[in-house]
Amino acid sequence: MTNARIADALEELSVLYQLDGADRYRVLAYTNSARTIRNHGSSVEEMARAGTVTELPGIGETLEEKILALVETGEIPAAAELKEKLPSGLIEINRIPGVGPKTVRRLHDELDVTGPEDLRAAAEAGQVRSLKGLGPKIEENILEGLDRLEAEPEGPERKTLDRMLPLAEELVGALRGHPDCDRAEIAGSVRRMADTCEDIDLIATSHSPKKLATFIAGHESVSSSGNASENGIRLETQSDIGVDLRLARPEAFGNLLQHFTGSAAHNTRLREAAVAEGLHVSEHGIKDGKTGENDRFRTEEEVYERLGYSYIEPTLREDRGELEAAREGKLPDLVERRQVRGDLHCHTTLSDGRNTFEEMAAAAQELGYEYLAITDHSASHGFGDNVEAGRLLEQIEEIRQFNEKGGELRLLAGSEVNIHPDGTLDYEDDVLAELDWVIASIHTGFSRSEATMTARMIAAIEHPEVDCIGHASGRLLTRRDPYPLDYEAVFEAAARSGTAFEINGNPKRRDLSDVHARMAREYGVKIVLNTDAHSTAGLEYMAYAIATARRGWLGADDILNTAPWWKQPLSK
DNA sequence: GCCGTTTTCGGCCCGACTGTTTTCAGTCG
Numbered sequence: 001m002t003n004a005r006i007a008d009a010l011e012e013l014s015v016l017y018q019l020d021g022a023d024r025y026r027v028l029a030y031t032n033s034a035r036t037i038r039n040h041g042s043s044v045e046e047m048a049r050a051g052t053v054t055e056l057p058g059i060g061e062t063l064e065e066k067i068l069a070l071v072e073t074g075e076i077p078a079a080a081e082l083k084e085k086l087p088s089g090l091i092e093i094n095r096i097p098g099v100g101p102k103t104v105r106r107l108h109d110e111l112d113v114t115g116p117e118d119l120r121a122a123a124e125a126g127q128v129r130s131l132k133g134l135g136p137k138i139e140e141n142i143l144e145g146l147d148r149l150e151a152e153p154e155g156p157e158r159k160t161l162d163r164m165l166p167l168a169e170e171l172v173g174a175l176r177g178h179p180d181c182d183r184a185e186i187a188g189s190v191r192r193m194a195d196t197c198e199d200i201d202l203i204a205t206s207h208s209p210k211k212l213a214t215f216i217a218g219h220e221s222v223s224s225s226g227n228a229s230e231n232g233i234r235l236e237t238q239s240d241i242g243v244d245l246r247l248a249r250p251e252a253f254g255n256l257l258q259h260f261t262g263s264a265a266h267n268t269r270l271r272e273a274a275v276a277e278g279l280h281v282s283e284h285g286i287k288d289g290k291t292g293e294n295d296r297f298r299t300e301e302e303v304y305e306r307l308g309y310s311y312i313e314p315t316l317r318e319d320r321g322e323l324e325a326a327r328e329g330k331l332p333d334l335v336e337r338r339q340v341r342g343d344l345h346c347h348t349t350l351s352d353g354r355n356t357f358e359e360m361a362a363a364a365q366e367l368g369y370e371y372l373a374i375t376d377h378s379a380s381h382g383f384g385d386n387v388e389a390g391r392l393l394e395q396i397e398e399i400r401q402f403n404e405k406g407g408e409l410r411l412l413a414g415s416e417v418n419i420h421p422d423g424t425l426d427y428e429d430d431v432l433a434e435l436d437w438v439i440a441s442i443h444t445g446f447s448r449s450e451a452t453m454t455a456r457m458i459a460a461i462e463h464p465e466v467d468c469i470g471h472a473s474g475r476l477l478t479r480r481d482p483y484p485l486d487y488e489a490v491f492e493a494a495a496r497s498g499t500a501f502e503i504n505g506n507p508k509r510r511d512l513s514d515v516h517a518r519m520a521r522e523y524g525v526k527i528v529l530n531t532d533a534h535s536t537a538g539l540e541y542m543a544y545a546i547a548t549a550r551r552g553w554l555g556a557d558d559i560l561n562t563a564p565w566w567k568q569p570l571s572k
Numbered sequence: 573g574c575c576g577t578t579t580t581c582g583g584c585c586c587g588a589c590t591g592t593t594t595t596c597a598g599t600c601g
Contacts, residue, residue, distance in 0.1 A: 025584055029573035060574050100599050137591060231588070264601065271585040282586050
């Protein structure tokens with residue numbers, strides 16, 4: 001059972017407990033454990049079976065027992081009992097914004113509501129407003145929420161970072177250009193460079209905050225907006241992306257930025273730790289519980305320093321051990337864009353790319369790279385974009401001729417070869433031996449078992465001509481789940497054979513993920529930052545590969561393509 | 573339900589907003 005599936009089950013149980021009226025801290029224990037498990041790289045099922053799962057923070061004996069029952073029987077007894085008691089439709093109703101567990105429980109107890117259909121009937125009949133504390137406005141919200149629930153049963157769509165970042169930058173630019181703006185910055189999950197984001201968080205400081213809020217509501221990308229207040233404004237944009245702008249006075253810029261950068265889990269942990277020292281942290285400052293004095297800071301560095309931490313980069317703020325590391329001065333020196341010397345995965349018109357290798361080379365040189373690997377698809381690739389061995393050998397010769405011209409950029413002759421379902425590759429070894437750089441990737445047969453997928457990948461890892469594994473999980477963010485894979489086993493094999501793993505920077509992939517990239521480093525596996533560019537513009541995806549590496553605690557030393565090409569420790 | 577160089581029991585982050593209320597509960601991020 002995957003960690004994601006275990007986390008889903010615990011999250012469901014937390015909702016059930018909530019609807020059942022359980023103590024909020026008990027509910028919190030379940031949601032926290034779900035998050036911890038979702039963020040853990042190696043198999044939690046194995047940890048549970050080995051009796052080591054209580055080593056994870058926030059998981060004690062009770063949760064261990066429940067996780068063990070889940071992986072052994074496919075069900076948590078407590079969840080099954082609660083489902084008997086509470087109609088499943090109540091969980092759906094709970095997803096309507098503004099309708100929390102307390103309200104759901106009252107709708108069930110007092111109006112016999114069991115699901116969305118009942119609720120719609122009750123709301124249309126005006127029964128909801130008859131309950132004490134509920135009124136016509138809430139009834140209206142419920143009906144709107146039910147419509148949305150029908151239209152989007154999965155909830156508000158999370159969007160990949162590339163859809164958010166340009167809009168966020170444009171809006172922050174507009175804010176900065178306004179005379180009443182002191183400083184403005186992107187915050188939230190966009191600033192943390194998360195894989196996907198639900199909305200855009202912006203912060204700004206101003207002496208006339210309300211004027212600034214009113215100004216941004218008039219931006220051409222804004223389709224509608226809430227009320228402009230001293231504290232901020234909520235916007236909806238033409239591209240269906242929600243934007244929260246938070247405002248404060250200039251002297252608290254650091255507090256505001258720290259608070260709204262999050263993550264929620266990072267901030268919660270930060271505030272809990274501060275309370276132990278009598279300090280109360282909020283977006284307005286750091287308050288001393290004894291003296292009542294509230295300190296405001298202009299920079300985040302000062303906020304962290306006041307609380308006893310070294311500065312924590314936004315990409316690390318996910319409650320994955322960064323606070324402890326910052327207290328002990330053990331944060332990693334994260335890789336930076338300027339340290340990347342080349343890109344080792346791109347496509348050309350030879351397979352399914354849009355530009356020739358000469359055009360790709362020119363673009364790579366523009367980016368200041370020293371080398372670029374041309375890695376078109378291989379012989380068995382579908383959609384007519386396959387490259388037969390004979391044609392590949394011709395391209396190798398063309399690339400050698402290109403290099404002989406003595407330009408500044410060195411091209412590497414490579415290929416992205418398919419790993420067949422049986423673990424073999426789709427070029428003969430003597431063809432692969434002609435190449436400078438071989439990436440092996442899985443493009444077909446995703447629905448095999450974990451054991452099969454793992455054996456298949458290990459076969460490729462151990463192949464003497466393979467240098468690197470491409471987009472290892474096969475996930476497409478918001479569209480396709482990763483296939484099952486035993487990461488401990490593949491990283492062990494890769495560390496043994498000296499095979500690297502890429503972080504694919506395509507914003508739909510970000511694969512390896514941050515969690516698995518970090519895990520790979522712990523196993524001693526070298527990482528390559530690649531774009532998988534299918535056009536010259538695609539080379540810009542390096543920014544996302546770097547973001548994932550930084551979220552995965554990686555430094556330049558962990559990454560092969562921060563070194564000159566001739567220093568690459570090739571596996572062949 | 574978890575956790576402890578203040579605690580093995582009694583704590584467990586902070587504030588804004590909304591809709592319903594004359595002082596607040598519930599929800600959200």
